[in-house]
Amino acid sequence: MGRIEVIPLAGIPEVSEGDDLASLILDAVGRESLALADGDVVVVKHKIVSKAEGRVVSIDAVEPGRKARALAKKEGKDPRLVELMLRESVRVVRASHGVIITRTKQGLVCANSGIDQSNVGKGSVALLPVDPDRSARNLRRVLEKRTGRRLAVVVSDTFGRPWRLGQTDVAIGCSGMLPLLRYAGKKDRFGYRLRVTEPSVADEIAGAAELAIGKLNGMPAAVVRGVEYDRGEGGVKGMLMPPERDLFR
Amino acid sequence: MGRIEVIPLAGIPEVSEGDDLASLILDAVGRESLALADGDVVVVKHKIVSKAEGRVVSIDAVEPGRKARALAKKEGKDPRLVELMLRESVRVVRASHGVIITRTKQGLVCANSGIDQSNVGKGSVALLPVDPDRSARNLRRVLEKRTGRRLAVVVSDTFGRPWRLGQTDVAIGCSGMLPLLRYAGKKDRFGYRLRVTEPSVADEIAGAAELAIGKLNGMPAAVVRGVEYDRGEGGVKGMLMPPERDLFR
Numbered sequence: 001m002g003r004i005e006v007i008p009l010a011g012i013p014e015v016s017e018g019d020d021l022a023s024l025i026l027d028a029v030g031r032e033s034l035a036l037a038d039g040d041v042v043v044v045k046h047k048i049v050s051k052a053e054g055r056v057v058s059i060d061a062v063e064p065g066r067k068a069r070a071l072a073k074k075e076g077k078d079p080r081l082v083e084l085m086l087r088e089s090v091r092v093v094r095a096s097h098g099v100i101i102t103r104t105k106q107g108l109v110c111a112n113s114g115i116d117q118s119n120v121g122k123g124s125v126a127l128l129p130v131d132p133d134r135s136a137r138n139l140r141r142v143l144e145k146r147t148g149r150r151l152a153v154v155v156s157d158t159f160g161r162p163w164r165l166g167q168t169d170v171a172i173g174c175s176g177m178l179p180l181l182r183y184a185g186k187k188d189r190f191g192y193r194l195r196v197t198e199p200s201v202a203d204e205i206a207g208a209a210e211l212a213i214g215k216l217n218g219m220p221a222a223v224v225r226g227v228e229y230d231r232g233e234g235g236v237k238g239m240l241m242p243p244e245r246d247l248f249r
Numbered sequence: 250m251g252r253i254e255v256i257p258l259a260g261i262p263e264v265s266e267g268d269d270l271a272s273l274i275l276d277a278v279g280r281e282s283l284a285l286a287d288g289d290v291v292v293v294k295h296k297i298v299s300k301a302e303g304r305v306v307s308i309d310a311v312e313p314g315r316k317a318r319a320l321a322k323k324e325g326k327d328p329r330l331v332e333l334m335l336r337e338s339v340r341v342v343r344a345s346h347g348v349i350i351t352r353t354k355q356g357l358v359c360a361n362s363g364i365d366q367s368n369v370g371k372g373s374v375a376l377l378p379v380d381p382d383r384s385a386r387n388l389r390r391v392l393e394k395r396t397g398r399r400l401a402v403v404v405s406d407t408f409g410r411p412w413r414l415g416q417t418d419v420a421i422g423c424s425g426m427l428p429l430l431r432y433a434g435k436k437d438r439f440g441y442r443l444r445v446t447e448p449s450v451a452d453e454i455a456g457a458a459e460l461a462i463g464k465l466n467g468m469p470a471a472v473v474r475g476v477e478y479d480r481g482e483g484g485v486k487g488m489l490m491p492p493e494r495d496l497f498r
Contacts, residue, residue: 004461006253092494101496109412120447158446161412162497163358163490164419166429166449168456181414197367197407200415204460207417207453211476212253222399227460241412247343248411248497 004226004246007032008212008219015220017054022142024048034223041152041227042143043209045220046172047116049135050126057142058124059085062118075100081115081125087129088113093249104122104128107240108172129155132173140175152176152229156206162248169210171202171236178232179203179239202220202236253475256281257461257468264469266303270392273297274470283472290401290476291392294377295421295471296365298384298404304376305369306333324349330374332366337362337376342498353377356489357421359408377498378404381422389424401425401478405455411432411497418459420451420485426483428452428488450478451485 015021021044029036036042050056064072064079068086072079075098082100086092089102091108102113106128114128129135132155142154147168155173160166171179178204209222243249258277264270270293278285285291299305313321313328317335321328324347331349335341338351342358351362355377363377376444381404389402404422409415420428428451458471494498 001460003257004255004457006255006457008252096496097494099496158448161449162450163495164452165488165490166447166452168449168452170413198415199407199459200410200413200417201460203413203415203417204456208253208255208457208460210448211450211453212251214477228463239414241414245346246412247345247348248429 003081004208004224006208006212007034007223008209008214009221009244010219012220015048015051017052017056019052019137020142021048021052022146025143026146028221029223036147036149036151036223037225038150039152039225039227040149041150041154041177041205041224041229042139043206043213043222043224044139045169045213046114046132046155046157047082047120047126047130048220049129049132049139049173050116051120051127053135055127055129056124057119057127059084060123071095071100074126076167081117084115084125084127085113088115091140099111106130106172107237109158110157111144114157114172128157128172133175133237134173136173136175136235137233143177144220150176150231151168152231154205154209156200156209158210168203169201169206171206171239173236174202175233175235177202177229178234180212180234181229200239202239205229251475252313253457253473255457255461256283256472256474257458257463258470258472259468261297264297264300266301268301268306269391270297270388271395274388274392275395277446277470279471285392285396285398285400285472286474287399288401288474288476289398289476290403290426290454290473292403292405292455292462292473294418294462295363295381295404295406296369297377297469298378298381298388298422299365300386302378304378305373306376307373307462308333309372320344320349330361330366333364333374333376334362337364355379355381355421356486357408359406360423363406363421377406377421382424382486383422385422385424385484386482394424399425399460399480403451403455403458403482405458405469407459417452418455418457420449420488422485423451424446424484425480426451427479427483428485429483430478449488450476451488455481 068083317332
């Protein structure tokens with residue numbers, strides 16, 4: 001097992017709808033005097049994906065309905081934002097203490113349906129990509145075609161956790177890799193079968209990228225090199241807890 | 250912002266009660282032709298900490314009580330293991346679908362009270378360290394004394410997550426660093442105040458280390474270099490969700 005390196009990609013400019021993310025990323029890779037190598041994982045913050053896909057909404061244009069107004073009042077939030085949270089979700093999981101947690105249409109459980117006000121611009125918010133696994137796949141294909149390398153792509157977002165303060169970056173989409181590393185059936189040094197251990201390498205990669213990316217400098221992407229993962233196309237979709245096994249509905 | 254490197258520490262031998270972890274780690278660092286530098290974070294899997302602290306229990310010596318026997322029957326588990334889970338916890342958070350989630354005496358919410366059967370040896374299990382922040386602090390102090398460097402230590406464990414399959418490594422103890430990076434009050438590129446963003450660098454560091462450590466090869470430690478964090482002694486304790494704000498009790 002070797003070392004892992006996380007290389008933040010500086011200098012990616014403001015992204016607008018229709019921008020070619022692959023070019024912006026490859027330009028940034030070039031500025032780092034880097035060449036992508038087989039096995040590299042390119043991590044992109046969902047926000048630049050959302051912007052490139054036109055998933056930015058002007059908050060003034062949103063007309064909150066009755067349910068949104070009631071929930072906004074209860075939790076002390078902007079009713080227009082809450083209206084968007086409801087539109088982007090299939091279910092409110094918890095709303096309490098000023099926190100609104102939903103299951104999004106993508107199947108993700110997170111605060112505010114993943115709607116983000118930071119680094120977007122005054123009066124606008126970014127919604128999650130409609131299908132982050134597809135976004136990752138599209139980006140991976142273009143990057144692979146232009147570089148001739150076998151790559152993986154992780155689209156990341158910043159999520160809170162139920163029993164800990166703070167947040168970690170997790171994968172909301174991936175391509176070119178299975179999100180879980182399957183040790184199941186393998187044995188440890190004492191012959192004990194590691195039945196249940198399936199490390200979420202996609203989430204750990206997203207978190208490792210965040211350590212290098214930070215938040216204030218606006219760097220939206222990183223390359224993670226040297227990680228062991230299984231190639232495949234299950235997507236983050238395939239890692240979500242099936243509702244019938246969800247103990248925290 | 251610079252690059253981050255994760256260096257797994259190979260060749261740490263089986264650990265027994267009373268072993269000097271700092272020496273084992275510094276020997277392994279030496280074998281990597283490495284010298285610890287100011288700011289390096291040493292990540293150790295809790296299991297070697299537990300073993301060094303004598304937190305290994307022979308499962309045959311455990312006499313399950315009535316509550317443990319009932320819960321074990323319901324969830325299809327070894328009643329002696331369930332007895333230990335109950336002894337190590339203050340509350341069962343969920344028990345369903347063959348999964349037992351507790352709040353441990355350390356305040357952690359996790360499966361099986363963090364009791365671990367893998368890589369321990371037949372008939373024995375490892376309990377969590379009594380106070381993982383203290384374990385981290387003790388190790389950090391010895392490492393700093395012997396190297397003359399300012400270091401941080403993270404004690405990690407592998408936790409499941411409520412809405413995703415698989416696991417990630419998280420920090421259960423830390424020293425020499427605050428587990429959360431406090432952006433609160435700072436502003437993003439558009440002047441939007443990042444009030445709520447506090448990345449859990451301790452957890453992301455634990456996850457990054459796991460990417461390099463893996464599971465089967467038994468490597469129990471890594472060095473993470475180049476991460477921005479705040480020095481301090483809040484410990485993982487200070488990052489746990491206060492019960493009154495816990496929406497998933």
